[in-house]
Amino acid sequence: MPYFDAASTAPLHPLARQALLSALDDGWADPARLYRDGRKARMLLDAARETIAAELGARPDEVAFTTSGTQANHLAVLGALAGNHRKGRHLVHSAVEHSSVLHAAERHEADGGAVGAVPVDRQGRVSADQFGAALRPDTALAVLQSANHEVGTVQPVAEVAELCAAAGVPLLVDAAQSAGPLPVPAGWSLLTASAHKWGGPGGVGVLAVRKGVRYRSPLPADDRESGRVPGYVNVPAVIAAAVALRAVRQQAAELNRTQHARIERLRAELPALVPDLAVLGDPEHRLPHLLTFSCLYVDGEALLSELDRAGFAVSSGSSCTSSTLTPSHVLAAMGVLTEGNIRVSLPPDCTDADVDLFLRVLPQAVATVRAQLDAPSAGTATAGRLVLDTLGRRCPIPVIELARHLTEVPVGGVIAVLSDDEAARLDIPAWCEMRGQEYLGEEAGPTGVAYLIRRLT
Amino acid sequence: MPYFDAASTAPLHPLARQALLSALDDGWADPARLYRDGRKARMLLDAARETIAAELGARPDEVAFTTSGTQANHLAVLGALAGNHRKGRHLVHSAVEHSSVLHAAERHEADGGAVGAVPVDRQGRVSADQFGAALRPDTALAVLQSANHEVGTVQPVAEVAELCAAAGVPLLVDAAQSAGPLPVPAGWSLLTASAHKWGGPGGVGVLAVRKGVRYRSPLPADDRESGRVPGYVNVPAVIAAAVALRAVRQQAAELNRTQHARIERLRAELPALVPDLAVLGDPEHRLPHLLTFSCLYVDGEALLSELDRAGFAVSSGSSCTSSTLTPSHVLAAMGVLTEGNIRVSLPPDCTDADVDLFLRVLPQAVATVRAQLDAPSAGTATAGRLVLDTLGRRCPIPVIELARHLTEVPVGGVIAVLSDDEAARLDIPAWCEMRGQEYLGEEAGPTGVAYLIRRLT
Numbered sequence: 049m050p051y052f053d054a055a056s057t058a059p060l061h062p063l064a065r066q067a068l069l070s071a072l073d074d075g076w077a078d079p080a081r082l083y084r085d086g087r088k089a090r091m092l093l094d095a096a097r098e099t100i101a102a103e104l105g106a107r108p109d110e111v112a113f114t115t116s117g118t119q120a121n122h123l124a125v126l127g128a129l130a131g132n133h134r135k136g137r138h139l140v141h142s143a144v145e146h147s148s149v150l151h152a153a154e155r156h157e158a159d160g161g162a163v164g165a166v167p168v169d170r171q172g173r174v175s176a177d178q179f180g181a182a183l184r185p186d187t188a189l190a191v192l193q194s195a196n197h198e199v200g201t202v203q204p205v206a207e208v209a210e211l212c213a214a215a216g217v218p219l220l221v222d223a224a225q226s227a228g229p230l231p232v233p234a235g236w237s238l239l240t241a242s243a244h245k246w247g248g249p250g251g252v253g254v255l256a257v258r259k260g261v262r263y264r265s266p267l268p269a270d271d272r273e274s275g276r277v278p279g280y281v282n283v284p285a286v287i288a289a290a291v292a293l294r295a296v297r298q299q300a301a302e303l304n305r306t307q308h309a310r311i312e313r314l315r316a317e318l319p320a321l322v323p324d325l326a327v328l329g330d331p332e333h334r335l336p337h338l339l340t341f342s343c344l345y346v347d348g349e350a351l352l353s354e355l356d357r358a359g360f361a362v363s364s365g366s367s368c369t370s371s372t373l374t375p376s377h378v379l380a381a382m383g384v385l386t387e388g389n390i391r392v393s394l395p396p397d398c399t400d401a402d403v404d405l406f407l408r409v410l411p412q413a414v415a416t417v418r419a420q421l422d423a424p425s426a427g428t429a430t431a432g433r434l435v436l437d438t439l440g441r442r443c444p445i446p447v448i449e450l451a452r453h454l455t456e457v458p459v460g461g462v463i464a465v466l467s468d469d470e471a472a473r474l475d476i477p478a479w480c481e482m483r484g485q486e487y488l489g490e491e492a493g494p495t496g497v498a499y500l501i502r503r504l505t
Numbered sequence: 506m507p508y509f510d511a512a513s514t515a516p517l518h519p520l521a522r523q524a525l526l527s528a529l530d531d532g533w534a535d536p537a538r539l540y541r542d543g544r545k546a547r548m549l550l551d552a553a554r555e556t557i558a559a560e561l562g563a564r565p566d567e568v569a570f571t572t573s574g575t576q577a578n579h580l581a582v583l584g585a586l587a588g589n590h591r592k593g594r595h596l597v598h599s600a601v602e603h604s605s606v607l608h609a610a611e612r613h614e615a616d617g618g619a620v621g622a623v624p625v626d627r628q629g630r631v632s633a634d635q636f637g638a639a640l641r642p643d644t645a646l647a648v649l650q651s652a653n654h655e656v657g658t659v660q661p662v663a664e665v666a667e668l669c670a671a672a673g674v675p676l677l678v679d680a681a682q683s684a685g686p687l688p689v690p691a692g693w694s695l696l697t698a699s700a701h702k703w704g705g706p707g708g709v710g711v712l713a714v715r716k717g718v719r720y721r722s723p724l725p726a727d728d729r730e731s732g733r734v735p736g737y738v739n740v741p742a743v744i745a746a747a748v749a750l751r752a753v754r755q756q757a758a759e760l761n762r763t764q765h766a767r768i769e770r771l772r773a774e775l776p777a778l779v780p781d782l783a784v785l786g787d788p789e790h791r792l793p794h795l796l797t798f799s800c801l802y803v804d805g806e807a808l809l810s811e812l813d814r815a816g817f818a819v820s821s822g823s824s825c826t827s828s829t830l831t832p833s834h835v836l837a838a839m840g841v842l843t844e845g846n847i848r849v850s851l852p853p854d855c856t857d858a859d860v861d862l863f864l865r866v867l868p869q870a871v872a873t874v875r876a877q878l879d880a881p882s883a884g885t886a887t888a889g890r891l892v893l894d895t896l897g898r899r900c901p902i903p904v905i906e907l908a909r910h911l912t913e914v915p916v917g918g919v920i921a922v923l924s925d926d927e928a929a930r931l932d933i934p935a936w937c938e939m940r941g942q943e944y945l946g947e948e949a950g951p952t953g954v955a956y957l958i959r960r961l962t
Contacts, residue, residue, distance in 0.1 A: 049541065049542070051534075051542065053534075053535070053538065053540070056534075056535040056537075056538060057533070057534060057535045057737070059533065060529060060533060065529060068529075069526070072517060072522060072525075072706075076514070076516065076517060077508075077510075077513075077514060077818075078510070078513040078514045080513075081510065081513060081818070081820065082806065082809055082810065082813065082821075083510070083809065083812075083813040083817075083818035083819070084506065084813055084818065085506070085508070085818055086818070115572035115573070115576075115708065115736060115739075116572070116735075116736030116737045117736075117737070118727060118735050118736035118737065119572075119735065119736045122724060122725050122735060126725075147727075148725070148727070148735065148736075151725035151726045151727060151735070152725045154725065154726065155724075155725040155726075242737070244737060249529075249739070249741070250737055250738070250739035250740065250741070250742070251572065251708040251737075251739035251742060253736075267579060267612075268579050268583075268605070268608035268609045268611065268612040269608045269611065269612075270575060270604075270605070270608060278573075278575050278576065278579060278605065278608070279572060279573030279574075279575035279576045279605075279710075280514070280573045280574070280575065280699070280701060280707055280708075281707070282572075282706070282707035282708035282742075283707065284706070284707065285707065285708060285739075285742075349539065352539055352540065353539065355540075356539065356540040356541055360540075361534070361538070361540035361541065361542055361543070362540070363538065364539075
């Protein structure tokens with residue numbers, strides 16, 4: 049079964065698996081203990097820390113191991129804000145950060161802090177200038193991901209780091225999606241990553257804090273991991289994570305060329321194979337192994353299930369919020385359709401045959417899902433508009449009804465789509481933008497919101 | 506090499522090791538994903554949750570997996586206090602809780618909360634009546650360990666739980682040291698445990714919150730683990746933890762009898778084999794596999810090193826603070842000597858031959874360490890007292906000097922020990938209690954504290 053969801057979790061690297069097995073024998077004891085097995089575990093932990101630090105461009109004493117990338121981001125955001133609170137309580141982040149950064153920001157806001165989100169373009173990329181302009185004298189921390197987890201767009205971290213340094217603002221770089229395939233960009237004050245994204249085991253994250261950067265742990269005291277991460281350190285998992293990172297970095301240059309070409313092929317061929325398919329993300333500044341596309345008139349989860357039946361494991365929508373049925377904040381910030389999205393992220397052992405097969409399977413899968421759509425509902429002509437009532441029906445139905453009925457009004461005519469699904473507020477304007485129609489805005493009605501569209505073509 | 510430090514971390518159970526290896530193949534995918542491998546990981550995670558819940562006397566939906574026992578305690582303490590803040594901001598815990606509970610309590614106090622510690626007797630046991638009397642109308646949470654991690658004393662949890670229930674105070678039971686060998690005591694509102702203490706892998710803790718008990722996560726939001734523990738769940742480790750717990754509970758009744766007898770033998774024979782050795786902890790209410798004793802005139806870490814050279818892995822002093830050189834808060838609360846302590850905790854694969862060997866090795870190890878002591882310093886007779894200057898010298902030197910010079914004053918005479926080591930404040934009164942001498946109190950002097958002792962025998 050071809051696994052195309054490496055961005056959720058990469059398969060455990062074969063060398064990491066071997067290392068984990070050995071470490072269960074050699075590094076099982078408590079590294080805080082002074083007897084032989086404890087000292088051995090400590091030695092192995094120190095060696096793993098040196099390896100990971102070297103691969104991430106950090107000093108070993110700057111690196112603490114967390115238990116996940118999410119914990120690393122929570123600690124980095126709240127710890128850096130606490131450490132720099134004399135500078136102020138303003139936090140800046142891009143609008144497309146991982147949900148763990150946004151959740152930490154919400155917590156900061158609930159505690160009385162101020163938060164500013166820097167918008168992105170339609171490819172999901174921040175402008176360094178806009179990011180720099182968002183920095184204020186009371187900004188205590190700025191956060192920028194190295195690459196986006198949903199659409200693979202690589203951010204201009206080096207330029208932003210220079211602006212932050214000039215403004216005296218520490219910069220947290222969330223490198224979870226790029227650490228492994230890509231080198232870590234220079235200029236970070238704090239750096240976070242997650243081992244299971246680069247082929248290490250679960251349960252290991254990285255929080256690096258540059259020497260001299262102020263940090264105060266938001267958690268209760270503990271003397272492990274330089275006082276930054278409380279709790280017993282899982283030494284075997286850390287050893288396996290280090291082995292995986294070293295192996296992946298050594299293979300990266302060659303593998304990236306292959307993966308980049310495979311994604312390039314998908315980018316080029318998919319729109320021709322599947323009608324009404326739009327490829328998302330920056331075509332140039334992008335992760336080598338990741339692609340997200342959006343199929344009009346399709347529910348993403350239904351398409352995912354159809355692909356699963358055909359033997360493909362892919363992600364749909366926002367990777368960390370797909371279980372909550374809220375529209376992806378990344379796609380919303382990009383102003384693109386938040387429905388019908390599929391993220392394909394190739395693991396290191398992907399083959400060209402897998403990609404061939406995907407190109408053969410996808411058109412049929414999309415056709416199957418589209419064929420299952422309900423029959424169109426009738427529109428009502430009222431006050432010179434065609435009114436489409438989609439109340440009580442979840443996206444993508446409002447957009448589907450809009451597309452079906454568009455030609456029932458003359459060019460220049462207006463359609464009103466009644467919807468009570470929040471995602472319609474994002475998706476109807478995004479559809480208009482894709483289709484070259486004019487979005488006129490919304491009107492509050494007694495039973496829901498009416499979204500108004502003028503037919504232009 | 507006989508490993509006698511199971512209370513720090515138990516060796517991975519052979520069945521857990523097998524389960525971990527299988528789970529790396531079957532449960533490696535993200536359990537939040539909807540494709541086949543994700544669903545399989547979710548199914549295995551659910552099954553592991555059911556197993557662990559059943560063994561701990563909880564419902565599956567009450568159990569969340571943390572990444573360590575320390576994290577479980579931090580979350581349980583701060584989450585229950587936040588959830589019950591309308592009741593008040595008073596926290597009650599025993600004086601001998603694990604450092605993670607004390608650190609969470611310190612954080613609560615720093616945030617303006619009130620904290621009361623219930624004292625223990627010389628065996629390290631709380632009195633249920635005293636615990637009940639410490640509950641106030643504004644008490645939002647009470648915390649009591651099932652068994653002490655340093656001396657093995659089992660606490661009267663069931664009695665305390667009844668008093669808490671009558672007072673309407675939720676009770677957190679920290680079962681880290683007993684979950685596995687012993688059943689979980691009834692009556693908890695919140696329950697915490699740590700898998701690597703029962704033979705599971707590192708990286709898995711348990712936080713159970715009884716249905717209906719108020720809880721509000723102190724961490725940023727996340728939709729995993731019922732919103733209680735943010736971050737990616739390490740499914741293979743959780744599966745191995747469940748397998749280990751089930752196996753250990755099935756073997757417990759028989760193993761406990763054997764281990765209990767071994768510890769009983771050590772308790773009986775050690776004081777006769779080693780001069781000036783005192784066995785600590787409750788002789789009756791105790792863990793089956795754990796014993797702590799204290800050797801007068803010995804530095805615990807030196808003895809640990811000597812035992813390590815002889816092939817034995819044991820712990821010394823407070824298990825979680827031995828690296829910080831602060832006296833164990835557990836031993837201090839018991840009023841016993843905080844120096845020269847050795848904790849022996851037998852793993853399941855311990856043999857009688859290991860115990861025989863330990864009984865042969867220990868007397869020589871203690872003798873070797875005692876032989877390395879410095880020559881006694883001379884005392885000075887001043888103002889009718891014998892003054893012993895131990896300024897600048899770490900414990901156990903002040904107690905050693907006191908013992909050496911005791912007979913230089915007549916019965917009824919007074920010795921003043923000058924010391925600037927904080928541990929002396931605990932150890933000199935504890936030594937007087939052990940030796941039947943009278944502790945008169947302390948006097949502040951220009952260069953340190955003078956501790957006054959009257960010779961009685």
